[in-house]
Amino acid sequence: MHTKMKLTDALVKNFRVAKVFRENKDRINSIDFSANGETLISSSDDDSIVIYDCQNGTPKRTLNSKKYGVDLINYTHATNTAIHSSTKVDDTIRYLSLHDNKYIRYFQGHTKKVVTLHMSPIDDTFLSGSLDKSMRLWDLRSPNCQGLMHLPGRPVAAFDPEGLIFAAGINSESLKLYDLRSFDKGPFTTFKLQQDKDCDWTGLKFSPDGKLILVSTNGQVIRLIDAFQGTSLQTFMGHANHKGIALEASFSPDSQFVFTGSTDGKIHCWNTDTGAKVAILNGDHTGPVQCIQFNPKYMMLSTACSNMAFWLPQVDE
Template sequence: MDDLPRPPSTPSTPSTHTHRTPPDSDLVPRSPLTDTLVSSFDLAAVHRSHSKPVACLDFSSDGSLLASSSPDGVVAVYAALQGKHKATIPVHKYGAGVLRFVHGASTPAVVAASTSRDDKLRLLDIESERYVRYFTGHEATVTSVSASPAGPGFISASQDAWIRVWDVRQDVARGKVKASGCPVVAYDPKGLIFSIAYNAPNWKTLVKLYDARQYEEGPFLEFQLDNPSNSVPSCLKYSSDGEYFLLVNADANANVDVFDAYKGKSYRRFSGHRNVSGIPLEASFSPDSAYVATGSDDGSLFAWNLESERLVLEKKQVHALPTACTLWNPYYQMMSTSCQNVVFWLTSPQDSSSEY
C-alpha cells in the first residue's frame, strides 16, 4: 500500500495568529450555552495552513482534534484544545475532498475522499501520516461522508448516485443504497439511523430514513420537502439530541432549514446570510442542540437560537473569502470556520479573573 510522502525533516511552521490559547482545564465538556455566551464568540486563533480554499473541516468525536482538507493537496491537523497546528500531511497524489474522523481505529484517523486519479476513499492514519486502507466501489467523486457514532462504520454518497455502507476494517462496502442525482448523507447521534437527501421530481427534495442495521429492507420513513429552486442539497446534519435535522441547499436563497426528525415537518428557517453564487455552505448544530450556525459567501458568520429564532451572533466579513465551512466542536464551547484560513472561535471571558 502506498505510503504518503514524508514531510521535510525541518518543515516550515504554517503562519498562525493566536489571540488567546485556552488551558485545557478552562474548556468544560458539554457545558450549556446561552445567548450571552454565543454572542461573545470571538476569534481565538487563525491558521494559514492552506494555499487554496478549505474543502472540509471535521472535529474528532472527543473534540480534541480538528482536520482540514483543501485542493492544495494537504490535510492539516490541529490540536483544538490548544488552538495549535499539529501536522501538515501531504496528499498530493490522490488529493482530499470530504473527510471525516472515524471510530474504531487504534489511533486517530480520517476517511478522505479522493479528488484525483480515482474515486476511492482512503483511511489516513494521523500519527503515522500514512494511508492504512483503501475503500473501492464508487464510480464518481464522493461528495458526502458521515461516520457512525456507534462504531467503526461510515457511509458515503457519490455523484454516481449510490450510497455505500462501510466498515473501516474492510476495504469492500458492506452494502449500498440507490439514490438519485448527488445525495448527501448523515447518521443520527446514536448511529441507529442514517438519512439521505437528494433532488426529486416536481421541485421536491426527498429525505429517506433507514435503520442502519436493516437498510437492505429500504427506508422506514420518507419526507418530501419543498424545493422551489430545485437546488442540490449540500449539507444534512442531525442535532445531538436527535430531535431535529438541518438541510442546506446550494442555493442563492441562502436558507438553513430545520425539520422535526420524526415527522419531517418544517420547524425553523434561518436566513439573512448571503449566498449569491449558490455555493455549498455548511451549517451546524451546537453540541447542546440549542443553536445553529452557518457561514456566508461574504465571509461572515451567523448563529441563531433554535427555540427563539433569535440571531445571537453576527460576525461580518471575518473571512476574506466565503465562509464555506462552519462547525461547532461536538464537546466544547468552540467553533471553527474556514475560507482559505482555518479559524478557531471561543467565547469571551465573562469576568476579569477568567483565563478562558
C-alpha cells in the first residue's frame, strides 16, 4: 500500500483492480472507509454488512441485519461502531456495535425513507434527510433529535471537512449552507443553480480541502460547485447512466480528482481543476457501479456493484 505517492493524471490512468470480492448476493448500497483508512464497511440490499481489511485486502467479517435491512452505512469515530438507515419495518436510524452485533441506540423521527445520512467529521453529531422532506440533526449519545428542518423537497446533505457547516441541496436546484451552531436561524447563504431537466440530485459532498461541492445525480451529469461563491465550476459528463440510478461520485483525498461509476460497469475520472476527463477504467463490474470512494490514507480506490473491487496503481518496478 503506497501512502507517500502523489496522485497524478498518469497514476490515475494506471489504476487496476487488485482484488474482487463476491461476498454479497445483491447490490452493495453504500460504503464507508474508516478515518485511518485501514478498514472499509459496506451495506447491501441482501441485508448484510461486510467489513474489509484494506491493508491485507481481505474480508474481515460479515454481520446481518435481516429484520430491518441496512443502507447508508457510516462509521462513527470509533471504528467498532456504525450508524445506518433501515430498509424494512420503519425508517429508524440505528446505531450498531460492530464488536458484538448489538444495537446501542435507535433514532426515531423520520416518517419516510431516509435518503441521506452523514456523520460529522469532528464529533458525535450526525445529519439525516428523508423523503418526508425534513432534515434532522442528532447526537449519538441521545435518542432525541437535536434539531429539525422542514424543507420544500427531498434533501441531499453533507458536512464540510471542518464540521462547522453543512450544506443541503433542495429540490435539485438550490444549495443552502447552515452554520451548525445556529442552524435554527436558517441558512446563512443560498445558491440557486440551474435545474437539470431530466435528473434529480442524489448526493452531495464537500471536497477534502473544503473549497468545492460535488453534486451527483441519477442522470448523466455531475456538477462541481465553488463552495464559497456557489458558482458552477465544472460539469462532468460522458459516463453511462441510462437507468435513473443514483451513482455515487467521490473526490480523491487531495481534492484534485473526481471519480464516478456508471451503469455499464466502468469508472470515470475527471480533473477538478481543468474539468478534463483523465481516465475511463474498466473493472469488469457486472452491474451498475453505485458506490465509489477513495481511501482517505492509502493509494487505493474502492468500487462496488454487487461485487466489491479494490484498485491499486500499477507501478512499473
